Amino acid sequence: MANSQPVATLYDAPMWQSLAREHMQLQSCGHCGTLRYPPGPICSACTSMDYHWTDLSGGGQILSWVRFHRAYFDDHPPPYNAVAVRLDEGPIVVSNLIGPEPEGEWIGRRVRLTYRCHLDRTQHAFMLFEQS
Amino acid sequence: MTGSLSGVASVIGIGQSDWVGDHSRVRAGERPHDSYGYGAQAFLSALADSGIARDEIDGLIVGPTTAYERVGELLGLNVRWGGQADAMTAVMEACMAIHAGLASVVALVYGNDQRSAQVNYGGPDAQGGAAFLAYVYHAPWGFTSQGALYAMMARRYMHERGLSEAELGEVAVAQRLAASRNPRALMRKPISIEDYLASPFICEPLHLFDYCLINDGGVALIIAEAGKARSIGRAPVAIKGVGRYDLNRGATSLEPRLLDYYLPAQQAVAAQVFEMASLGPEDMDALQIYDSFSLHIPLALEGYGYCPVGGAGRFMRETGISLAKGLPVNTSGGHLSESYMQGWNHQIEAVRQVRGEAGDHQVEGCRHVHYSSDVAGKAISIIYGA
Structure with missing residues (x-):
């Protein structure tokens, strides 16, 4: 066996940094406001690629x-x-x-x-x- | 339906490796074959069953655990068309290729040495993570294994739909009864609901008996264009309908599992496959349901209209899903008790049932068999008939 490891894509890194600050953030779609989890490049609700990191x-x-x-x-x-x-x-x-x-x-x-x-x-x- | 795949192709040959014998050898520390060896054994057995010559094969689909070119090389098959797919997709693709005129006789070959090669489906090197992010994404919280994904789904489903633990246990008990009558099955000692409830939890609420086996083996099928199949002589088994619908949105955060229980996908497939076959659930004499975990059975019973939504527990308990009572499901013992061949053993069991060659686990007068899988919300159905 071994220890568990997070999946660390390009889009996950800022979320893990926010967890390290004990202030979890997720991406909020710049067009429709839908939150993304797991983090990713595009909004699956409206297909906008715009986003900003937002508090929960x-x-x-x-x-x-x-x-x-x-x-x-x-x-x-x-x-x-x-x-x-x-x-x-x-x-x-x-x-x-x-x-x-x-x-x-x-x-x-x-x-x-x-x-x-x-x-x-x-x-x-x-x-x-x-x-x- | 325009472009229907109904009746386009038929199964003319089925084969398998010696699951029972090889399982004993693997448990004794031997490695009888690798995935290619098991696939080769199954291929030879299917070819002999079909009665055709090897050089009549002009299409090849291999399972996900072996490389396409290497299987073709080992079996000496130069073909017009080929690829790699899971069991249910392979059957659909063979029909599509035959319908399109790209091939007329397609060999489907699967081999898997998952037990002897010590493949893990959970933990740090969980299999399948490259294809399904949910299999690996939640690992930091210890949430791993496909069993855990179904346990999470089962807990909410049992709560919302009123399925009791003992009702879910009907699946393991019914399939073990089938396996007890099947000499090709690995686990043949009958169990009771009490045995089920007393068995250890792996990922609670799922017990040991809710989980599939892990064993080595191979399966192969030969699928031919329907006219050609009829000319070969041996009674071919027709593929009367196929259907597919995939839930992908929200898959990693488990939405199709926890909010939908795959129901919309199965209902969409039900409409497609029953219309294509011009048959309904009432025409099915047996079901083969992909059962990596027992939960797949109540989901499919509800999704395909064999019982009302929310009625699976009562259906399994009162009507029954065994060879002894009701609508027989997984008549060979399935993944839970026969062999974990990732949907491939269900295909050859369906063919055996329609041929009337299933021996002690034969469903009397079996004319139509419905196969269903819903792995990770990808719902697929195939209807086999005489």
Whole structure:
């Protein structure tokens, strides 16, 4: 095994830099305002190639979640969770829920963006909104 | 329908390597063949089954795990037309090439040494990342493996559509029953719903029995222009309809999985393939559904209209999806229990069922078989018939 590695295209780099500043930003379409995740060269909603990097409100909702019971990476010993979060701005990001876990149903719970140092990088994570 | 591919081509030969024997040898530490060797064995078996001579082949499609030119070189096939494709696309492309007059007899050859070569579908060197960004993009959060992608989809689907864990378990139980009657299947010991529920989670909510096997092997088919196929003598199996619709928007952020459950793609394909074949779901005697994971089965049952949307759990539990009860699905045991040949084993099982040559796992009076796959939201269907 080995450690997990981010995909680092030309368009991902500024997002990872914003995560390192603990101030996550995504591209906002210069024409229609749609946010892009993963970052990329063109808006899939309107095909405009214009964009600017924009702040996030930090709010979101859990769409789904899983718990890994098998080891795939040295830096992620099981068991651990992964959550699919729909950001209030629209995009769906896959991340980890840290801190207290929900009692009962996870799907539909409000969460807020936070940051976690992991290996040599800072990456996004989410916490239950009620715990903030 | 103008330009319909219905009835244009027929399968005249099928073949495979010795999945069961090779699996034992691989587990004992041997490497019986590489992907090319398994493909070669399957090709020879399909050629013998077809009864044609090798030099009648004028088209070649190889699976994604082998290089096109090298397979052609090894098998001594100079051809008019060829390429590389997954199982379902290969069958469609063979029909298209024959319809266009670019080839008249196409060999489809797949070999994969994924078990002995220790191919990984998750982790730092996850297979498929070059084609599907979702397979690698979420790795920093530990979210890896195609199983995890389906686990994420399954959790929300179960919540929204009311599918219970035990209802999903019907898939593994039904397919194991089929495998128990199939001497070519790797996993033949029957299991119960209780066994399923007691089996370990891999990526929760999916259990071990929701996952496909990983084994070595090969599969081949010979597909010929329909008139030529009839003249060969052995009862050809016609390709009566094909259809395809791909969901690409939002794929890496999992939108087709978590928001659509692939439903719009399957409904679009259903309209196309059933119209092309002039048949409906009620005419199908068996289904073959690409089952890297059990979840594919309820998705397809709903997507193709075999049950109402939201009704798959009840359908699987009450109507049934096994050789013993209801609408038989994955009658060989599929990827979960027969062999993980990435959709290729489903094609030859469909042909065996229509020929009436499936032995102890034969569906009585089987005339039409519907094959469906929806890998990563790319929905494809093929209808085989006598």
